[in-house]
Amino acid sequence: MAEFDYLIVGAGLFGATFAHLARKAGKKCLVIDRRNHIGGNTFCENQGGINVHVYGAHIFHTNDKPIWDFVNSFTEFNRYTNSPxxxxxxxxxxxxxxxxxxxxxxxxxxxxxxxxxxxxxxxxxxxxxxxxxxxxxxxxxxxxxxxxxxxxxxxxxxxxxxxxxxxxxxKRLPVRFTFDNNYFNDKYQGIPIGGYNKITEGMLEGTEVRLDTDYFSDRAYFDGLADRVVFTGPLDEFYNFQFGELEYRSLRFEHETHEVENYQGNAVVNYTEAHVPFTRIIEHKHFEFGKQPHTIITREYPDTWTKGKEAYYPINDEENTRRMKQYQELAAQETNVLFGGRLAEYRYYDMHQVIGSAFVKAKQELGVDLVQS
Structure with a gap:
């Protein structure tokens, strides 16, 4: 008999949500991640009291009250409204x-x-x-x-x-004929007070987590630890890129500390001119209305993706769509592996959509609606 009910590959939002719901159902899970931290791209690093969004700005928004109640059960959210x-x-x-x-x-x-x-x-x-x-x-x-x-x-x-x-x-561009600078139309919006780590730490409380651990370093060993695998990594990597690599656009970030209280007066400023190499500057303290005497900014540069770089935006052109369908056909034949999350599904997901997808798959897998219970 295996030591764990589920091996969850990836400690991002999908993996953490699934682990939380599975533990609620009485299942024993092991979560592994090749990075040295949990939370995937929502990970924040506290620097001098400022929660820096290491992998780019993350602003939570949703119309789904169960999802909003779920994330608020781990930490309170502030009233931040995205107005770039x-x-x-x-x-x-x-x-x-x-x-x-x-x-x-x-x-x-x-x-x-x-x-x-x-x-x-x-x-x-x-x-x-x-x-x-x-x-x-x-x-x-x-x-x-x-x-x-x-x-x-x-x-x-x-x-x-x-x-x-x-x-x-x-397909469409948001055009409003009102004086409303709120970027999102969703009913619920905000930033978790204390940063996103509060949420993933809460989700994974009571679950064994091993970081700096690469599933592909010894698949047979890791597969043998659990009855079933929840895989949230790149689907093409799971199948050893046999149909070719699924392509992405990547990002790179330059973080700077400035000894001023307020650098740009807003959390997000876009730079729309072609000759400016970055697309935007993020000033992290404004997400949580910080009053620190210093500030931290991040310049965000779009980047050509190559294997080893972070995969951010799937390129859903004809060729990548064809490859993805081939991988999905293989995935559909798996009996002991559940795939989920933006990399395994090759989809651009907002945070609430990742959590919602994990809700659905956990309910299908575990047979009960653990969000409401």
Whole structure:
């Protein structure tokens, strides 16, 4: 008989959520992670009282009350509302595109004026069937918004010209004709007081965790420790890349400490010009309304992904979709392995979606709704 009911490969949000629910169901789990910390990309490092989002800004938002209640059961959330601003040629614009933005662009003061301005710009383009991202974006918001706030940022993010990117990447763009700078429409939003580690530490309390532990260093040994495996790593790696690598865009971060109380006045400032190499600057203390005498900022640079770099954004083009389907066909034949999370599913997930996916799979696997119990 195996020592554990479940071996969970990966201590990120999916693995931690599943481990918590399985333990609640009376199951014994072992969680392993090749990194030296739990929490996956939500991991925060406390530096002088400031919780630094090591792998980029994470802002929790959801419309799902059970998920909101679940994360709040581990730590209280603050009232942080994501209201980024964009800097272009020395001028600041509110995001998402709303009446404040339109006033800043054109001096218009009513929704009717803003709608007329956008409609006028779209009409002049004569684009009936958008063939690429650029044409798609232009038909949604017109030339001014596209040129100043979308084009440079998007081309940096993807490392390709907007005319070379498929139209489906921007199916719609949020345009609001109200003076509302809240980036998300979700009912619940905030940052966990004390950082995201509070949540994953709470989820994994009472569960054995081994860090700096690579599943692929001895798969047979690790598989033998448990009756079933929950795998949250890259699906192509699980199958030894036999159909080729699934591709991603990556990010790299430059963290700096400044001996000033307030560097930029906002948690997130986007830089939309193509000649500025980074896409945004994060000032971490503003996520938790910090009053420290110093501050820490992070410049975020889009990066070409190669094996060994962090995989952030799946490239869901035709070739990668074809490869993924081949891997999924193999995964469907597994009898003792459950796959979940953004890497195993090759999907871009927000945090609440990862937790929701773990809820669903835990219920299917364990046979009870442990979120409500």
């Amino acid at each position: 601003v964009a800097l272009h040629e020395g001028k600041l614009y509110n995001l998402p595109f709303n009446m404040n933005t339109f006033y800043q662009l054109w001096g218009v003061t009513t929704p009717e004026q803003a709608q007329a301005k956008i409609a006028e710009q779209i009409a002049s383009l004569n684009i009936t069937e958008p063939q690429n991202l650029e044409e798609q974006a232009l038909t949604l918001v017109g030339t001014d918004i596209y040129e100043k706030l979308i084009k440079g940022y998007t081309e940096k993010q993807w490392g390709r010209k907007a005319t070379e990117l498929p139209a489906f990447i921007i």
